[in-house]
Amino acid sequence: MAGQSKEDRMSLLPDEILINILSRIPISDACRTERLSRRWRNLWTQVCNVRFFDDYDDILVHNIAAEDGFFSFVDRVLSRCASSRIRRFWIQFKSRQEADFSAVNRWIQFAVDRSADDILLMQQAASHPIPIPEILLSHLTIEKLKLKSFAFGREDRAINWPFLRSLTLGSVNLSDKAVARLLQGCPALETLELSHYGYFRELRIGSSRLKRLILESCFPLGLGCGYGPWLDIHAPHLRHLEIYGAADCRLLGASSLADVTLDCELKLYRVHDFLAGACHAKRLSLSPWFLEALSVLEFDKLSAVKFNCKELALHGHIMTYNITGIATFLLALPHLATFEVYLGSMTFFRAPLIFKAVDCYDSNSDLTIVPHNNMEELLREPCTEKDKEGCKDSSFDDLNSVRLNNLKEFKLFHSYWCCSDDRLDELSQLGELVLRRAPYLERLCLVAKKEWQCGQCSRNCGSELFSKLALHLNQCPKLSPDALIHISESNAHLS
Numbered sequence: 001m002a003g004q005s006k007e008d009r010m011s012l013l014p015d016e017i018l019i020n021i022l023s024r025i026p027i028s029d030a031c032r033t034e035r036l037s038r039r040w041r042n043l044w045t046q047v048c049n050v051r052f053f054d055d056y057d058d059i060l061v062h063n064i065a066a067e068d069g070f071f072s073f074v075d076r077v078l079s080r081c082a083s084s085r086i087r088r089f090w091i092q093f094k095s096r097q098e099a100d101f102s103a104v105n106r107w108i109q110f111a112v113d114r115s116a117d118d119i120l121l122m123q124q125a126a127s128h129p130i131p132i133p134e135i136l137l138s139h140l141t142i143e144k145l146k147l148k149s150f151a152f153g154r155e156d157r158a159i160n161w162p163f164l165r166s167l168t169l170g171s172v173n174l175s176d177k178a179v180a181r182l183l184q185g186c187p188a189l190e191t192l193e194l195s196h197y198g199y200f201r202e203l204r205i206g207s208s209r210l211k212r213l214i215l216e217s218c219f220p221l222g223l224g225c226g227y228g229p230w231l232d233i234h235a236p237h238l239r240h241l242e243i244y245g246a247a248d249c250r251l252l253g254a255s256s257l258a259d260v261t262l263d264c265e266l267k268l269y270r271v272h273d274f275l276a277g278a279c280h281a282k283r284l285s286l287s288p289w290f291l292e293a294l295s296v297l298e299f300d301k302l303s304a305v306k307f308n309c310k311e312l313a314l315h316g317h318i319m320t321y322n323i324t325g326i327a328t329f330l331l332a333l334p335h336l337a338t339f340e341v342y343l344g345s346m347t348f349f350r351a352p353l354i355f356k357a358v359d360c361y362d363s364n365s366d367l368t369i370v371p372h373n374n375m376e377e378l379l380r381e382p383c384t385e386k387d388k389e390g391c392k393d394s395s396f397d398d399l400n401s402v403r404l405n406n407l408k409e410f411k412l413f414h415s416y417w418c419c420s421d422d423r424l425d426e427l428s429q430l431g432e433l434v435l436r437r438a439p440y441l442e443r444l445c446l447v448a449k450k451e452w453q454c455g456q457c458s459r460n461c462g463s464e465l466f467s468k469l470a471l472h473l474n475q476c477p478k479l480s481p482d483a484l485i486h487i488s489e490s491n492a493h494l495s
Helices: 015-022 029-037 056-063 069-080 100-111 174-184 267-278 290-298 298-304 323-331 385-389 426-439 461-474
Strands: 050-051 088-091 118-122 142-147 166-170 192-196 202-204 212-216 229-234 240-246 249-252 258-264 283-286 311-316 337-343 409-412 443-449 484-490
Touching: 029 050, 029 069, 050 069, 069 088, 069 100, 088 100, 100 118, 100 212, 100 249, 174 240, 249 267, 258 290, 267 290, 267 298, 290 311, 290 426, 298 323, 323 426, 323 443, 409 426, 426 443, 426 461, 443 461
Parallel strands: 050 088, 088 118, 118 142, 142 166, 166 192, 192 212, 202 229, 212 240, 229 249, 240 258, 258 283, 283 311, 311 337, 337 409, 409 443, 443 484
Antiparallel strands: none
16 A cells, blocks of 8 residues: 555564575675664574675675775674584685785685585685695585685695595696595595696596596697697596696596587697597587597598497587588497587687698698598498499498498587578588488488577578578488478577
8 A cells, every 4th residue: 555664574584594595695795684674683694605706896886894805804704604504605806915815714714613515715816826724625524615726735735525526626736646645535526627727747537436527728738839748537437528728638548438528629630549538438529629620630540449429519610621520520430329510609719720730730740631531522322332342442441431320310500600691501511411321310400599680691590591401401312211301490598
């Protein structure tokens, strides 16, 4: 009714519910609620999650201890926290001088004293790594830990994290001995993520519990054609592997891999060996850089690798300079059942390697820069046994005789941010290759963005492209009489 004040129904909720709500928001927002009324005073001090983010503008907007700065603000808030048990303790901060290290140690002491099992400490724009205090290295109840720009110190420091399941380290340099000691101190570890790291050359994962490994920007390629050592990864029980950014590593004995995501760059002369190390993976996801790198690989070397890949996902642009390499790699996967292409997606992209590969490979190797196959050869009908009998130079492994005998489904997703008007020829060639080489293909699916408008041509050129592509492919010869070409639109994020 007009003129009547509305009832504050939220304040009528029990303390347990209000504290649970406050535990789900940043602490800078939670502590402001004490100004609402006497009912809310000190409720925030009972939260079980403490999350700080060093955003000085945010502190000014909220009028929260702006004159004291972020470090003083954190200290003041923690001094008022009355909860005896903290579940999640996250602080993202900018350390401006080494004097701040003592404050960080106080924060860590607070988290350990309250048995926090999820700790995140991220030092942004750091000039000096912060030494990890002994109390954190022996925090027995921790289950999830993320550290950025921290230092482990001496190689012989004991690490005792018996219940740690997930570990993320960023901008941390470790020796081989330090890595071995770290893994030894985490017997329950299931996920390991390393970002912007260096120094160690061997990652030996013997634990059967550690199933997921994520690497980002390890050993930047740098300039020139240096031939530094690999990062050797021994991981017989690893199931999931993701590598992003610049990388120079190889897999040894990764026989349990289920899926591998590669959104990274390697030295070109090492691409074949790296893919060979990932041959046990059931699913491969490759970025635009790998689409270009495939163009320099030879079929006879690829086919010699016993790939177990049943699902292949390619992310990037299908262009004139990489279409042959993609087709060659596709035909080297005898167990492939599902083939997916996400046009224009994933992060890394650089100028075509085929124009500058000479700067990135070992001139003494036998790497072929210009592909020896061409699409005209690949689009021919596969050779029959009778054809091979009449040709002295052909063999069972000849590229022209290869069929995709296990391929059941080919999916093409449109996620271009650029105009798609000039992509029909390359996509037609790829579609024709699949239709001509897959005798048991069941579905060829074309999925465009629904209600999407190109910023260049102001049309849904992706949907128009797929309509033309479907019309063309329906008129092409196909090896599988049951193959259906289906076109649709989707609002889902195509990644």
